[in-house]
Amino acid sequence: MNRAHILLATLALAIVPAAFASTRDFSVGPQYDTTHVYVAAADLDAFVRSFTTTFAGQPTPPVVVTVTPTPSKTTSQVVRTSSGAISVFGFQTPVPYPFGQERTGYLVTNVDEAVKAANAAGAATLVAPFDDPIGRDAVVTFPGGVNTQFYWHTAKSTSAPLEHVPENRIYLPVQSADAFVKSFVAFTHGKVLSDERHAPAVEIGRSAGTYRRIRLASGFGKATVLVTDGHLDWPYGTELTGYEVGDLDATLRRARDSGATVVVEAHPEGDRRAAMVRFPGGYVAEIHSAGN
Known part of the structure; x- marks a missing residue:
């Protein structure tokens, strides 16, 4: 690739789509973003103990919930550390498609509007917004098949800033x-x-x-x-x-x-x-x- 091609590629990344011009920033902070980790239910306790110990973190108590828009059941925990947080799922039922294929959960200020903004920026809606026991969720897929979950909680979340952003x-x-x-x-x-x-x-x-x-x-x-x-x-x-x-x-x-x-x-x-x-x-x- 010659210098002219490199310059054109760089400029292409800088061009903002017209549809994006009116959207806003829906982020809340990286301390509220979690990597989604799916493990077999039998491995959940061992995984949570190991991850928590490795990063000197703090897990929430396990709860059994439905986190999908269709019937399912999973044990769920969040582990928060100074290096980032994870959401852990040990499903007791088969995992409904396309859950398990998303990589990250991003807390947003408004799920429905965030999905519209992601669509305007070129992402597709993989799972339309739905209610969960404590808020609202959706899954979008960015070009290249990068699946990301958006979530919003009814009760405002409060977490300290991270010492190290993952x-x-x-x-x-x-x-x-x-x-x-x-x-x-x-x-x-x-x-x-x-x-x-x-x-x-x-x-x-x-x-x-x-x-x-x-x-x-x-x-x-x-x-x-x-x-x-x-x-x-x-x-x-x-x-x-x-x-x-x-x-x-x-x-x-x-x-x-x-x-x-x-x-x-x-x-x-x-x-x-x-x-x-x-x-x-x-x-x-x-x-x-x-x-x-």
Whole structure:
């Protein structure tokens, strides 16, 4: 790609769709956003204990609820940590489509209007807004098939700001990366922090070569788009979230002691050190700290 093509691609990402001009920012704060983790009901307790211990977090008591617009039953918990929160689901019934395919739950100020704004920015409504026991929800899919749940609670949520804001790690093919970034940035009122077209592929488990890495930020938190050809060694591409911590080595010790497995040992990646951890029940997370 020559310099003229790169300039045109950069300008394309900066163009805001006309339909987006009248929409507003529906974000509340990254401390209210949760990665959705689905585990077998039998693994739920072990997973929650391990994740809570690893990140020195605090879980809510488990409740059995219906969180879908059609009949279902799941045990649900939220674990809040200084590095981000997760919503955990251990379904006791089959999981209705398309639940389990969404990656993140974003708290918004108004679900119905947020869905309209996402549509205006190029996302499709995957699950139309519906009422749940404590609020209202919907699921949208951004270009590239990136499914995101919006939620709103009847009672106002109050959580302290995060010490470390996690990053949504989104693997996409080259054909859909630019469309996703344009749509996602428009809806979130976000910005492109960096677009490294020749990032070292060691960051995604390869021994040589490069890949494209795009870092985004908005009122919903951080996101990193990893543009690849899909030739990835496990566990790369299976992780949904990257968690920043103050002390990576201490965090990995707590992970091991609580039953998790470090599947990629700590190693330098540019301006960070990173590792990959598999928790009981199968959830894989990238964990990193700033500096080498």
